[in-house]
Amino acid sequence: MTHPTHKAFKHPEVQLANMGYVVAYVVSMVLMGLSLILVKDHMLSSMRLAEAILLSAAVVVIVQGVFLLHMNLSHTQIWHTFALVLFIPLFVLAIGLTAWMFHGLYKRTMIVPIMKAMPAVQGSMAPVIAPKR
Amino acid sequence: MSTSASKAVDIKTDTLWCPTGHSHDGIATKTLGFWLYMLSDAMIFTTLFAAYMVLSHAFNAAGGPTITDVAHPVYAYGETALIFSSVLSYGFAMMALKRGSRKGVIVGISIALLLGIAFLCADGHETALLFSQGADPERSGFLSAFFSLVFYHGLHVVVGVFWMLVMIVQVASMGFTDKVVYRLLNLRLFWHFQAVIWVFMYTFLYLRGLIA
Numbered sequence: 233m234t235h236p237t238h239k240a241f242k243h244p245e246v247q248l249a250n251m252g253y254v255v256a257y258v259v260s261m262v263l264m265g266l267s268l269i270l271v272k273d274h275m276l277s278s279m280r281l282a283e284a285i286l287l288s289a290a291v292v293v294i295v296q297g298v299f300l301l302h303m304n305l306s307h308t309q310i311w312h313t314f315a316l317v318l319f320i321p322l323f324v325l326a327i328g329l330t331a332w333m334f335h336g337l338y339k340r341t342m343i344v345p346i347m348k349a350m351p352a353v354q355g356s357m358a359p360v361i362a363p364k365r
Numbered sequence: 366m367s368t369s370a371s372k373a374v375d376i377k378t379d380t381l382w383c384p385t386g387h388s389h390d391g392i393a394t395k396t397l398g399f400w401l402y403m404l405s406d407a408m409i410f411t412t413l414f415a416a417y418m419v420l421s422h423a424f425n426a427a428g429g430p431t432i433t434d435v436a437h438p439v440y441a442y443g444e445t446a447l448i449f450s451s452v453l454s455y456g457f458a459m460m461a462l463k464r465g466s467r468k469g470v471i472v473g474i475s476i477a478l479l480l481g482i483a484f485l486c487a488d489g490h491e492t493a494l495l496f497s498q499g500a501d502p503e504r505s506g507f508l509s510a511f512f513s514l515v516f517y518h519g520l521h522v523v524v525g526v527f528w529m530l531v532m533i534v535q536v537a538s539m540g541f542t543d544k545v546v547y548r549l550l551n552l553r554l555f556w557h558f559q560a561v562i563w564v565f566m567y568t569f570l571y572l573r574g575l576i577a
Contacts (some may be wrong), residue, residue, distance in 0.1 A: 241465045241547035243392050248464045253456030260449050260560065264567060268442050271572045281576045289568040293561055300452065300557040308393070312400050319404045323411045330415035338422070 244308045252299035259295045262287045392547045403558050406460065410562055413514050414569065420510040427505035429480040432574030435500050435511060437491070441571040444487050445563065448522075451480035452560040455529075459553055464543070470549070477556070478529040479520055488497050488519050511570065518559075518566055525556050 240246070267285040270276060276284060297303040303313045425433060454477040461469025492515065493502070502512040532552055535545050 241462050241541045241542045243390075243546060243550075245396055246459070246462055246546060247393060249456065249459035253453055256560075257449055257453040257456075260564070261446065264366075264445050264564070265442065267568065267572055268438055271438060271575050278432075278576050281447065282573065285568050285576075286570050289564050292564050293369050296557070296561050296564065300456070300560060302552070311397055315397075315401055315404060319407065322408060326408065326411045327415045327418065330412075330419060334419035338419075 248302045248308065256296050256299035263292050323340050387421070391543060392550065395547045396554065400554055403554055407558075407562075410514075410517070413510070413517055414565065417510040417514055417569070420506045422507075425505060425507040425510075427507070429504045430495075430498070430500040430506065430558070431507070432511075432570075434435045435495055435508070435573045438567075438571040438575060440487075440491060444484055445490075445567055447480050447484040447487060448563050449560055450543050451477045451484065452557055455553060459549070462546070462549060465541065467536060467540065471533055472547060474529050474533050474536075478526060478533070481529065485519065485522055485526065488515070488522070507512060511564050514566065514570060518562060521555075521559055521562070525559060528552050528555070535554045 267288045270281060270284055274281070297316075301312070301316075302309050304310075305313060305317060407409065421432065454473050456473075458470045458473025458477065492512075500508060502509045505558055529552065532545075532549060539545050
């Protein structure tokens, strides 16, 4: 229901807007730029690089969540925050279960393509696979 | 309600609804509903990222272009700047709304709109270039997953751009009525959410792929 108050811009959700948007912008640009420099110049080992850009992305997402999407426990926003928190297990499950399924699938079905990619292994693997068929 | 807790309810005589009508906070109800919709949309992104994750192995490229051939992180950082600046500009429009400044809102959204269009041009140019090099979605499972994410994200920007266009017209013609204000708030949720999605796009598509 909408009531013609003509003072809708006084609504608490409108009043949430603040200079935090600038903070989110600066942090996002700097950290994404840092990730780019790290990856472009291969400044760390592959494993450390992957961890570094993941950490950087996590910080940016949290900063954007707080300053752009106003995720907090205030009376106005608590249900927005709560809904997001309840969705996090769903994100983790969707990604995790897919990874788990395909990890098993690839182990069982992708033997031939992997051997084609690595011809040196083919000779030694062939007798191992043959009896199973 | 007209019935006390101790007395049984007689549906023939008792009034079971509030005759004067509830005074819901219409704006808060609508933004929460829209936020839940955005989270459902995030679930679609999650499934697309999950598909991309399992299809990004080298053998899914089917001998065709791999991530190092299709992802250009320096160019994509330009796209990052465009989308984040657009989000910031919409943020300034929201600060103008807080002051009740019609002009401030229209200027803020207009700049956000132009930056959104610039992003689409950059994205479109990159995609056209890849297509011309034979890297199209039908080439391999990897490229299908890659372009699904790129196109799904691009579609959001297209929707956002049209929505901003509509809101500029509505703010100019109707002013800050309840309806216009809740639409501006929902568009803020929608547009600012694209910044969060882009962080994942940039990290997992454009940067992650270049780490051997």
